[in-house]
Amino acid sequence: MKPFLTLITMFAMFFGPAPAEVPQADVNLEESVRFMPLDVFIDSSSNELAAYQFELKTVAGKVKIVGVEGGDSDAFKEPGYYDPAALANDRIIIGAFNTGDDLPLGKTRVARIHLQVIGETEPAFEISLAVAADKNENQIKAEISFVKGEQK
Amino acid sequence: MERSDESLIDAINKGDSEAFEKLYHRYRDWVYRLAWRFTGDENKAQDVLQETFVYVLSKVPNLHLTAKMTTFLYPAVKHISFRITEKTTHIPLEETDDEPACNIDMKVLDGQSDIGAVLAALPAKQQEVILLRYVDDFSVEEIAESLGVPAGTVKSRLNSALKRLREEPRTKKYFFE
Amino acid sequence: MANFEEQFEDLENRLSDGFATGLKKAIKQPKPVSPAADEFIIGLAQKKLRRPSRFRIIRWAVPAASAAAAILLVAILNNQPKQALQPALVKETRVAGFAREDIDRNGQVNILDAMKLAKGLKQEQKINKEWDINNDGQVDGKDVDVVAYSAVRLDKGVM
Numbered sequence: 001m002k003p004f005l006t007l008i009t010m011f012a013m014f015f016g017p018a019p020a021e022v023p024q025a026d027v028n029l030e031e032s033v034r035f036m037p038l039d040v041f042i043d044s045s046s047n048e049l050a051a052y053q054f055e056l057k058t059v060a061g062k063v064k065i066v067g068v069e070g071g072d073s074d075a076f077k078e079p080g081y082y083d084p085a086a087l088a089n090d091r092i093i094i095g096a097f098n099t100g101d102d103l104p105l106g107k108t109r110v111a112r113i114h115l116q117v118i119g120e121t122e123p124a125f126e127i128s129l130a131v132a133a134d135k136n137e138n139q140i141k142a143e144i145s146f147v148k149g150e151q152k
Numbered sequence: 153m154e155r156s157d158e159s160l161i162d163a164i165n166k167g168d169s170e171a172f173e174k175l176y177h178r179y180r181d182w183v184y185r186l187a188w189r190f191t192g193d194e195n196k197a198q199d200v201l202q203e204t205f206v207y208v209l210s211k212v213p214n215l216h217l218t219a220k221m222t223t224f225l226y227p228a229v230k231h232i233s234f235r236i237t238e239k240t241t242h243i244p245l246e247e248t249d250d251e252p253a254c255n256i257d258m259k260v261l262d263g264q265s266d267i268g269a270v271l272a273a274l275p276a277k278q279q280e281v282i283l284l285r286y287v288d289d290f291s292v293e294e295i296a297e298s299l300g301v302p303a304g305t306v307k308s309r310l311n312s313a314l315k316r317l318r319e320e321p322r323t324k325k326y327f328f329e
Numbered sequence: 330m331a332n333f334e335e336q337f338e339d340l341e342n343r344l345s346d347g348f349a350t351g352l353k354k355a356i357k358q359p360k361p362v363s364p365a366a367d368e369f370i371i372g373l374a375q376k377k378l379r380r381p382s383r384f385r386i387i388r389w390a391v392p393a394a395s396a397a398a399a400i401l402l403v404a405i406l407n408n409q410p411k412q413a414l415q416p417a418l419v420k421e422t423r424v425a426g427f428a429r430e431d432i433d434r435n436g437q438v439n440i441l442d443a444m445k446l447a448k449g450l451k452q453e454q455k456i457n458k459e460w461d462i463n464n465d466g467q468v469d470g471k472d473v474d475v476v477a478y479s480a481v482r483l484d485k486g487v488m
Binding site: 033064084087116 | 207227228231232235301302
């Protein structure tokens, strides 16, 4: 299902992300700025992957999340659900599901997160898989990993 | 005397819904017209308007203004508008000015207007800063804060845009020689 | 000062006010915001923000089923610390046990709750009225979205 925001989904936003931080430019003019994609993979082995939810957190470096894309398989080609407050933040939770039958097996790229990296410190991240499930909503064993894309 | 935004927000954080109503009416039309610019659809613009203020409400009781209210609202309106219209949810990686325009829906422009035609042809990033500067009356610093880029970048984009406008026969008349 | 900054200041000094006027005129004006849109937002604000008035209490004095739903909704929407809630509200929330978005009633709200609801709709299963998360009188994809966004809220991080 496409995670488009509708009038009614405002209730989800209404539940309140973390305490307010007005988005603002905190970039020192002397600091370098570059963009970097980060690809997230889930390996569900021999189980079909119908749903996932993960959290990515920055643990080193100065990073802002600037965008989210879907993955490779048709089932997850649309961006997953995420809190808009994650944009311009350095932490994000993404979840997606597909109720169809054409589901990926094995290692699949499920999302690409676009990052703005500020300064010279190499960014480091932690990622954790909260849930992975098959089409019967049974939780399945899966491994999550990420690959930092080319830095520009 | 009209209460400042900071005073209203302070009251809102303490649970004053009338203060929220004042703040809402103060910025409602600006948010709505901005959303209209992005979406080109009045119904979607109203959806964006509502979701933007729900987003504001979601920050309460920890809503703190460290910039102008419009500076705070602009990225939220833009993001929500792009999602509602299912436009790309990512910002292009390359820092060039050549990606397709996406900051103003063509339906919103007056087809008879020379300025409109020239604006439509500008690259997206130049279009955006021109609109923020000359329609929304943002300062360079406010534009920088809203877009999350250095002020120098804003000036560079404005410079590029103004140069094109001056070179373009349909808009050079707006420049004193 | 960088060269482009000087150029920019020079160009802007040469720009007549007619440009901004013309640009604003080039953008069509939308029809006005509908009163319904205003009422919706202001109504939400009134629910979320504390209103120590008799009106608030009277709104809760409704038939039991709607009162329970209203109390749960206010409890969910209210970001105030628990002690700011009236004792009755806290008691009702605890007794209720599960968040409304916890569709599978496992004590957690995550993407699987959204999936369960979506599948239920797709398979046209018997609709549970409690799944009308957004209280619009229908159980549909919008409720799925509400549940999904609840699952990915940043203040519910798993780490």
